[in-house]
Amino acid sequence: MPFTFSFYDFTGFTQWIDVTLRGACSPFWAVLWEMVIVGVLFLAFYAVVGLYLVYAERKVCAFIQNRVGPNRVGPYGFFQTIADLIKLLMKEIISIREADKLLFNLAPFIVIITSFLALAAIPFAKGLHPIDLNIGVFYVMAISSMGVVGILLAGWSSNSKYSLLGAMRSGAQIISYELSVGMSLIAICVLAGSMQLSTIVEGQRDLWFIFKGHFPAVTAFIIYMIAATAETNRGPFDLAEAESELAAGFHTEYSGIKFAFFFLAEYMNMFIVASLAATIFWGGWMPLHIPGLESFNHVMDFIPPVIWYVGKTVVIILIMMWFKWTFPRLRIDQLLNLEWKFLLPISLVNILIMAFIVLMGWQIGL
Amino acid sequence: MREIFNYFKSIFFALKSLWTGMKVTGAYFFKPWKIVTQQYPENRKKLKMYERTKGELVMPHNDKNEHQCTACGICQINCPNGTIEVKSVTVETADGKKKKALNKYIYNLGMCTFCGLCVKTCPSDAIVFSNKFEHAVFNKEKLVKTLNKEGSTLKKGAE
Incomplete structure (x- = not known):
């Protein structure tokens, strides 16, 4: 198979790698090598994205508060988070005498592995999609809600009241907001007629789902944004690590690189929910197409899909940071009120309306 | 009926008041020239001091x-x-x-x-x-x- 590479379609490139590997060694080793390649790429991607999201958050927060933000390490403080990581790597990992040793050491890995697993199902560009599961949306939902196990274990095994309170709050929060995330995604799955992420992206070739589905899609998007912010334990829903009440919540007793794992996983979860929102509501790597404007659609096609994907994800991440640095933290009763009295009933009705629209064939651009 | 009306009214009121806050912070975010932090050792020559500073x-x-x-x-x-x-x-x-x-x-x-x-x-x-x-x-x-x-x-x- 000849070598082909294009920024618009990675299928040829990935197939070339596959064919070359299968030609060079037995199928077992070929699959193993592919897994190693994908794993190493993801590790690098994970580190870079995690570090630069922390940097971005600090800069965005600074600009919103009329400050400068990190600006000493490198130009515009560009290497600040790398320096922070090196510092955290060299710090002592303090072991707690009364802690449950096994669970205490296991918890950060559970948190980081679940966020790592969820990345696998995200389509980055055409042909750049590690596993195209036919229940991709379900898989991402299921995996990302496993992270709470790690948080609960961290809180329980630390043997500290702050950690336990933070973990319990986090558990209550994630269990309730998981419902809204699922319901708002189901509304779009009804519209797409599939749970496979590649099919969902292909279905937005003519028009993104947020425009295609009238107001139920917009409502679903708003509910998803609120619930996803809560699910990633970010402000204004950061009760699990409310600094002013609980020291640092579930990771109070952690230090050094284990603390960094929690920190990185938090930002990576934000990246995952943002890219899921971009994929499901804004078309993922699909360029912006408007039915009827042929020349406009053609110009949009010239921008590579990876850039579309990254751009949409970055915009959604910025919106989530904007939430965090604007709104005050909710109380636990307000948090549960918002979910059970507002978001859940609205999203249930929303699914009904969406199903009705799909049954009647009223989607825009159909 | 009144309760249902109030329910939806509260949702729209909440969204409106959240938007008010987001407008303020969003405006600051897009105005980086309004930064008030002074980068001290670099701008020592033309440092802007205020009357109220207690030196x-x-x-x-x-x-x-x-x-x-x-x-x-x-x-x-x-x-x-x-x-x-x-x-x-x-x-x-x-x-x-x-x-x-x-x-x-x-x-x-x-x-x-x-x-x-x-x-x-x-x-x-x-x-x-x-x-x-x-x-x-x-x-x-x-x-x-x-x-x-x-x-x-x-x-x-x-x-």
Whole structure:
């Protein structure tokens, strides 16, 4: 198979790698090598994205508060988070005498592995999609809600009241907001007629789902944004690590690189929910197409899909940071009120309306 | 019916008030030239200082080397850290009256928390805070300062 590479379609490139590997060694080793390649790429991607999201958050927060933000390490403080990581790597990992040793050491890995697993199902560009599961949306939902196990274990095994309170709050929060995330995604799955992420992206070739589905899609998007912010334990829903009440919540007793794992996983979860929102509501790597404007659609096609994907994800991440640095933290009763009295009933009705629209064939651009 | 109406009203009111807050922070985010942080060591030459900055305590003297301190000691009483020590002498005026006069106004910068109670309570406005804030020295004895100048006298009519 000849070598082909294009920024618009990675299928040829990935197939070339596959064919070359299968030609060079037995199928077992070929699959193993592919897994190693994908794993190493993801590790690098994970580190870079995690570090630069922390940097971005600090800069965005600074600009919103009329400050400068990190600006000493490198130009515009560009290497600040790398320096922070090196510092955290060299710090002592303090072991707690009364802690449950096994669970205490296991918890950060559970948190980081679940966020790592969820990345696998995200389509980055055409042909750049590690596993195209036919229940991709379900898989991402299921995996990302496993992270709470790690948080609960961290809180329980630390043997500290702050950690336990933070973990319990986090558990209550994630269990309730998981419902809204699922319901708002189901509304779009009804519209797409599939749970496979590649099919969902292909279905937005003519028009993104947020425009295609009238107001139920917009409502679903708003509910998803609120619930996803809560699910990633970010402000204004950061009760699990409310600094002013609980020291640092579930990771109070952690230090050094284990603390960094929690920190990185938090930002990576934000990246995952943002890219899921971009994929499901804004078309993922699909360029912006408007039915009827042929020349406009053609110009949009010239921008590579990876850039579309990254751009949409970055915009959604910025919106989530904007939430965090604007709104005050909710109380636990307000948090549960918002979910059970507002978001859940609205999203249930929303699914009904969406199903009705799909049954009647009223989607825009159909 | 009214409850349902109020339910939806509360949702729209909530969204509206959230949007108000997001408009403010969003406007700041898109105006990076409005940053108020000063990058100190770089802009030392053209550092913008404000009147309210409490750098250190000073006693202003006019060009005739006169200050306004009557050595009443109210600042010393009000100082929570014992930063100020007013040393006074009793002098005899021309018409035979005995009066307190300032001998030495000792201010220990190292102990000052810059609360400003001394300036606030001074009845004759003899002391103020200056903007000078670079106080690093090699020896903490150098932080004990005498604020009244050599040979200065009380300003006429300041009693």
